[in-house]
Amino acid sequence: MSIQDRFCPKCGKPTENEGFCNECQVSSTKWYSCDKRAMSTHCPSCDAIKIQSTWTDSTRERAEIAPDLARSAVHLHPDVKKAVIDVTVVDMTVNRSRAYLEIQGELYDKPVHEKCTVELVWHKEQCDRCNRISGSYYEGVVQVRAEGRIPNKYEIMMAQTIAQQTEDNLQSGGERLSFINDMNEIRDGLDIIIGSQHIGTLICKNIIAKMGGRYTTHPKLVGEKNGRQLFRITYALRIPRFQKQDIVLSRGRYAEVDRVESNHIRVMDLSDGMFRAIKDDDVERIVGNARDSIEAQVVFSDKDIIGILDPDTARTIEFKKFAWMCARPGDHLNILRDGEQIIVVR
Ligand SMILES: [Zn+2]
Ligand SMILES: [Zn+2]
Structure with missing residues (x-):
C-alpha cells in the first residue's frame, strides 16, 4: 500500500498515519485535566509549608506560591509538548483564591489551547514545631x-x-x-x-x-x-573557674589570665610583664576581670615611675613602671581595684 492510499478511519481524509489522522487523534485524546481545587497548608505562626505530610520552612509569600499551586492542579497527557500555563490569581477571601489558567502546547504537531479555573484553598494548620513549642x-x-x-x-x-x-x-x-x-x-x-x-x-x-x-x-x-x-x-x-582577662592573685602577685588550660592557666604577670603558667591550685583568689577595669589618666611617666590620677579621689598615685606599660602623660591606663590596692591591667 502506498502512502496516498492511507485514509483516516474516522474522518476519511488521507493521512500519513497508520490509524487516525493527527486532527482526529487530537480530538479523541483527553490531553489535559484540571483539578477543581488545590490546597496549600501553612503554619500561621511560622509560615512553614506542609507538602504531603512533611513540614518545610519557607519564606515564600502567598502571591509567589499561588501560580505554582494552581499549575499543580493541571495534568497533561505525556504527548503534549512545549506546554505553557499562564496563571492569573484573584484573591477571594483570606482562605480562598481563584486561579484562571490558560494552557497551551502542541499535540501531534497541532497547537492545542484550553482554559480552566482552579479554586485555591489556603489551609492553616499548626506545624509540628509550633505544636511542640506551644505544648x-x-x-x-x-x-x-x-x-x-x-x-x-x-x-x-x-x-x-x-x-x-x-x-x-x-x-x-x-x-x-x-x-x-x-x-x-x-x-x-x-x-x-x-x-x-x-x-x-x-x-x-x-x-x-x-x-x-x-x-x-x-x-x-x-x-x-x-x-x-x-x-x-x-x-x-x-x-571553667577562670576566664580570659581574669586578674588573679597568686603568691602575692597579680596576674592576668591569657589562656585557660585543663588544670593550669597561662597568665601575664602584671608586675614584670612575663608570661607563665600557674597551677589552678596556686591561685589564691580571683580579684576581678580586666573587662571591668576603668580608665585612669597618666599624669607623668619617667624611666621607672608612672603617676596616674585616681578617678575616684583625684589624687595622684605612683607606680613602679614596668616594661609592658607604655604610657605618656595624657594617655590612659586601665586600672582595677583590689580593696585599697590599685592594679594596672593590660
Ligand atoms: Zn481524521
Ligand atoms: Zn509553625
Missing part, C-alpha cells in the same frame, strides 16, 4: 554553670548567643525540631530548654569550643510513647 514539649535542658563560681553577665550573654547561632544553623539546615524552647537566666547561670538531643549536644560543644569547660549528660526516663522509652536529658555544662 511546652522538650527533650532536654542545657544547664550552663561555672566551676566554683557564678557565671557573669558577659558569659551568660555569650552562651545565649552561641545557643541561638546553633539553633539558626540547624533550622536553616532543615532540622525543624532542633529548636530552643526557652532560655531562663537563673541565679546559678542559664537554663536552655531544647527540642532535640542533637541541638543539646551541639550547644554544649559550641559553648565549650568558645568558652572552655566540659559537660556531662544525665538522662531521665519520663515515659513511653508507642512502645519507645522517652528520655529527657540534662546537659550539665561547667565553664
